[in-house]
Amino acid sequence: MMNYSPGPPTNDDTPFGTPPTPSAPPAVRAEDLTVVRGPRTVLRALDFTVPRGQITGLLGPSGCGKSTLMRAIVGTQAKVTGTLDVLGSPAGHPTLRTRIGYVTQAPSVYDDLTVRQNLDYFAAILAPGRAASEHRHHDVTRTIADVDLTSHADALAGNLSGGQRSRVSLAVALLGTPELLVLDEPTVGLDPVLRRDLWNLFHDIAARRGATLLISSHVMDEAERCHRLLLMREGRILADDTPDALRTRTHTDTVEAAFLHLVDEAIAADRTQEKETTR
Numbered sequence: 001m002m003n004y005s006p007g008p009p010t011n012d013d014t015p016f017g018t019p020p021t022p023s024a025p026p027a028v029r030a031e032d033l034t035v036v037r038g039p040r041t042v043l044r045a046l047d048f049t050v051p052r053g054q055i056t057g058l059l060g061p062s063g064c065g066k067s068t069l070m071r072a073i074v075g076t077q078a079k080v081t082g083t084l085d086v087l088g089s090p091a092g093h094p095t096l097r098t099r100i101g102y103v104t105q106a107p108s109v110y111d112d113l114t115v116r117q118n119l120d121y122f123a124a125i126l127a128p129g130r131a132a133s134e135h136r137h138h139d140v141t142r143t144i145a146d147v148d149l150t151s152h153a154d155a156l157a158g159n160l161s162g163g164q165r166s167r168v169s170l171a172v173a174l175l176g177t178p179e180l181l182v183l184d185e186p187t188v189g190l191d192p193v194l195r196r197d198l199w200n201l202f203h204d205i206a207a208r209r210g211a212t213l214l215i216s217s218h219v220m221d222e223a224e225r226c227h228r229l230l231l232m233r234e235g236r237i238l239a240d241d242t243p244d245a246l247r248t249r250t251h252t253d254t255v256e257a258a259f260l261h262l263v264d265e266a267i268a269a270d271r272t273q274e275k276e277t278t279r
């Protein structure tokens with residue numbers, strides 16, 4: 001595993017976007033957040049905040065509710081109860097649409113369009129009209145460069161590798177300089193070099209734009225690259241802390257070991273509770 005320290009977030013060099021101000025509400029604030037999907041309660045009374053301008057990792061095993069939580073935050077999930085405020089407004093509020101970038105697990109690009117045409121299309125939806133054409137052109141060129149696809153700008157998306165297609169999806173989410181980026185397992189299936197490059201890009205976006213990134217993963221070594229972590233298990237939050245604090249608190253050397261320690265604690269607590277309720 002690479003020894004990577006994210007370092008403190010900085011807003012020293014902010015060429016675009018709005019840096020967070022100390023008085024700004026957190027990027028996400030959840031209180032008693034509960035989500036029901038079909039017959040199952042998938043998220044159970046979650047309380048947490050996601051601070052602005054940092055990378056928060058959402059980590060946990062497959063099926064623990066990461067995607068559901070992200071869908072709730074971007075406003076596409078039904079049957080959400082409790083409080084869920086995003087950038088100071090209730091999740092799903094129409095004014096949030098242009099302030100949030102969301103990348104789902106399946107890259108959403110048109111195979112029969114080039115990289116640039118894909119971005120032109122989504123840019124035109126975000127900022128329609130002839131008056132915005134110069135701004136769109138600038139935004140598209142910048143986001144293609146941000147994801148390191150300038151040399152492939154005229155390639156058909158259908159001819160790109162899996163990692164390149166993921167980066168086109170990411171570029172779409174970066175259009176319009178969103179304040180909050182919600183990325184659902186953006187590095188899944190990528191080789192170690194691409195994963196490292198993408199994480200460097202995420203840090204660059206947080207540091208230069210002051211953007212907030214919420215990134216899910218079930219790869220624990222990626223947790224070490226985040227400023228903060230939300231560790232999930234079975235629809236609940238096991239821990240909400242920095243990687244350093246988690247390791248210290250659990251007397252472990254890695255976030256993975258810390259997570260396993262917390263899972264064991266939670267299982268033991270569940271068993272004790274079961275015994276007490278059946279007594």
Ligand SMILES: Nc1ncnc2c1ncn2[C@@H]1O[C@H](COP(=O)(O)OP(=O)(O)OP(=O)(O)O)[C@@H](O)[C@H]1O
Pocket residue numbers: 037038039040042060061062063064065066067068069218
């Ligand atoms: N449409 C649905 N109806 C009922 N249950 C669902 C539905 N979609 C997901 N679930 C259940 O909700 C739970 C959480 O799913 P979710 O996709 O949020 O997990 P995840 O942590 O993102 O998993 P992964 O890492 O595999 O993507 C799972 O137990 C899943 O079976």
